[in-house]
Amino acid sequence: MYCPLILLPPMNLKAYGAVALLLVCSIFAGGCSSGGGGDGTPTTTPATGVPLTGTTWDLVLYADGSGGMSSPIAGTAIRAAFGEDGQVSGSAGCNNYFASYEAGESSLSIGPIASTERFCADPAGVMEQEAAYLALLGSAAGYTADDGRLEVTDASGRTILTFTGVVPAPLRGTAWTLSAYNDEKGGMLSLLAGTEITAVFESGGQMSGSAGCNDYFASYEADAGSLRIGPVGTTRMACADPAGVMDQETAYLGLLPEVSAYAITGDVLALSDGAGRTLLEYRVIPAVPLSGTSWTLTAYRSAAGELVAPIDGTNVTAVFGDDGEIGGSAGCNLYSGPYRAEGSMIEIGPLAVTAMFCAEPAGVQEQEDTVLAHLGAAGGYRIEGAALVLTDTPGTTLLEFAAA
Known part of the structure; x- marks a missing residue:
C-alpha cells in the first residue's frame, strides 16, 4: 500500500490540523492505493452493465454548448446503432450517418463520420442540431450503459449525449420501410423524395411490399x-413521377436476390450479401392500430x-370497430362482418350484405x-x-384507402 503526496495550499495551522485529521481517517478507513484496494486486490474502472456491440439507442439529451443538456427538437429522431461489424450508424435527424467505432469496458472512440447530404428545412433548427450531434459523437471518449440508458462522455468525463435503448424488432410480421440501398459503387443512397419502398416478411415464407411504383412479392x-x-x-x-422512380425500383428489386444474410439492430434491418456488403437498410414502420379507424376507398x-x-359518384368505406367488426358501404349496399388483425396479417369475413340493386352510376354493381x-x-x-393498403396473402395490393 502506498499514499500519494498531497500538497496543501497555504492556510492557518488550525485548518491544517483539520485537513490532516481528515486524511489520516481516510487512510485508515479505506487504505490508499492507485493500483489496489484496501485488501490488496487491484482496482479497475467499473465495467458498464451492457456492451455496446449489437445495441441501438435513441437520443434523449445532448450537450447544448451553454453548459446544459437539451432534448432533440420535436419531430426529429436521432439514433445510434452499434453493429457487430465495428460500425455505428443511424439517423442524425435529417441525414443518415455511419462511422467506425472502438469500445472498451468504458472507453469509446468514433470516427471519422460520414453522412448523406440532404438538406432538411423542417423543423426549424434541425440542420444545426444535426451538426451539433455529429460533432459531439465524434468527440466521444467514454461511455456507461445500463438499465436501458447510455451516456457518452468526452475526454474530460463530461456527459455529452444521453440515449435510451431500443428493443430489436422481429423479422417476421414486422412492416419495414427502406431507408437506403447500395448504389453498387461502394455507397448507400437515400430514396427519392416522395417515394416509399416497403417490405413485409410473412410467417408463411412470403415477402411482399411496394417497390416504389409496383407491388412485388417473393418467397424467402x-x-x-x-x-x-x-x-x-x-x-x-x-410511373413517371418522380423522375427516376423506375430506375430506383429496378435497382431495389435487383438487390433482393443478392441477399444472403440479415441483422436487426433495434428497429433497423440490414440485408447483406455473401461478402458482408450491406445492400439494403430498412426501418420499422411504426405500428398503427387498425381498430377504431375509418377509411374511404x-x-x-x-x-x-x-x-x-x-367510379365517380360512388363512395366505398370501411370502418374497423374496436369490437372486431368491420362495416361500411360497398358503393350500393351496406356490409358488415368480423375481422381479425394480428401483426401485418388480417382476415375479414364472412360478410353480410344488404340486397339493394343500383343501376347508376353505370358499373357500380x-x-x-x-x-x-x-x-x-x-x-x-x-x-x-394516412393510407391503408389491403393485400392478398402473396402481397399483391387489392384495395387502397385514405383515412376518412
Whole structure:
C-alpha cells in the first residue's frame, strides 16, 4: 500500500490540523492505493452493465454548448446503432450517418463520420442540431450503459449525449420501410423524395411490399441470420413521377436476390450479401392500430389486374370497430362482418350484405362485387401515414384507402 503526496495550499495551522485529521481517517478507513484496494486486490474502472456491440439507442439529451443538456427538437429522431461489424450508424435527424467505432469496458472512440447530404428545412433548427450531434459523437471518449440508458462522455468525463435503448424488432410480421440501398459503387443512397419502398416478411415464407411504383412479392427463407429471397414477381405499372422512380425500383428489386444474410439492430434491418456488403437498410414502420379507424376507398384492383380509382359518384368505406367488426358501404349496399388483425396479417369475413340493386352510376354493381371479393380475400395490411393498403396473402395490393 502506498499514499500519494498531497500538497496543501497555504492556510492557518488550525485548518491544517483539520485537513490532516481528515486524511489520516481516510487512510485508515479505506487504505490508499492507485493500483489496489484496501485488501490488496487491484482496482479497475467499473465495467458498464451492457456492451455496446449489437445495441441501438435513441437520443434523449445532448450537450447544448451553454453548459446544459437539451432534448432533440420535436419531430426529429436521432439514433445510434452499434453493429457487430465495428460500425455505428443511424439517423442524425435529417441525414443518415455511419462511422467506425472502438469500445472498451468504458472507453469509446468514433470516427471519422460520414453522412448523406440532404438538406432538411423542417423543423426549424434541425440542420444545426444535426451538426451539433455529429460533432459531439465524434468527440466521444467514454461511455456507461445500463438499465436501458447510455451516456457518452468526452475526454474530460463530461456527459455529452444521453440515449435510451431500443428493443430489436422481429423479422417476421414486422412492416419495414427502406431507408437506403447500395448504389453498387461502394455507397448507400437515400430514396427519392416522395417515394416509399416497403417490405413485409410473412410467417408463411412470403415477402411482399411496394417497390416504389409496383407491388412485388417473393418467397424467402430465413434462419439464424441467413436469408434467401426469390424469385421476385411484380405488377407491371409504369410511373413517371418522380423522375427516376423506375430506375430506383429496378435497382431495389435487383438487390433482393443478392441477399444472403440479415441483422436487426433495434428497429433497423440490414440485408447483406455473401461478402458482408450491406445492400439494403430498412426501418420499422411504426405500428398503427387498425381498430377504431375509418377509411374511404381510393383504388381497387380491377378484373384486368390494374389498380383503378372508384367510379365517380360512388363512395366505398370501411370502418374497423374496436369490437372486431368491420362495416361500411360497398358503393350500393351496406356490409358488415368480423375481422381479425394480428401483426401485418388480417382476415375479414364472412360478410353480410344488404340486397339493394343500383343501376347508376353505370358499373357500380360490378365494382361492388369486386370490392367485396377483395375484402374476403385480404390476407395482409399495412398503414402508411394516412393510407391503408389491403393485400392478398402473396402481397399483391387489392384495395387502397385514405383515412376518412
